[in-house]
Amino acid sequence: EVQLVQSGAEVKKPGESLKISCQGFGYRFNNFWIAWVRQTPEKGLEWMGFIYPEDSDFRYSPSFEGRVTISVDKSISSAFVQWSNLTASDTGIYYCVRKDGSGSGGFDVWGQGTTVSVS
């Protein structure tokens, strides 16, 4: 079964750092773009950026560039997003998602989500 399994919920204080993870199973992890999507009650779903595991090519949303770092470790089929200085506005549910292989731009597999609370 194709799935993305994310790390557990986090509770942090403003100014702290954080790195959450997403591990892929059941498919060739290196050959599909992985994106991160944030969900908040105020703004709904927001695309943060994505990374191609094979060569670490990446692209960030202008809204998130400079605020988060997306990375990957091919050896363990895992992608990460990290913050160096959390603020309350980073509170939300973070999903890792697989961009479909056809190149059409949709997200066909979603992780279960990681809840991040900053207060």
Added chain:
Amino acid sequence: SSELTQPPSVSVSPGQTARITCSGDALPQQYSFWYQQKPGQAPVMLIYKDTERPSGIPGRFSGSTSGTEVTLTISGVLPEDEGDYYCQSADSSGKFYVFGGGTKVTVL
């Protein structure tokens, strides 16, 4: 502009047809996608490339497109179709991705 606009809510009786619209300037150039999200769950892809259904998605879900607007149609709505629905696409360059604000479907 890369914004996608959806109605906040749609109400429908069981067995009737629900239509959810999504409008955006880049939609004539970019594919659209639709996702369903139920409380406490991750979104699930319902429609890809404007009109295609992934395997396992019931045939009562369909997508259509007309100019700067795309539409998700749910025919013969079931109580289990209650939830939030999001459209997604890209900006005119195809480099940056965007979601609509979501539409809450209530089955009366």
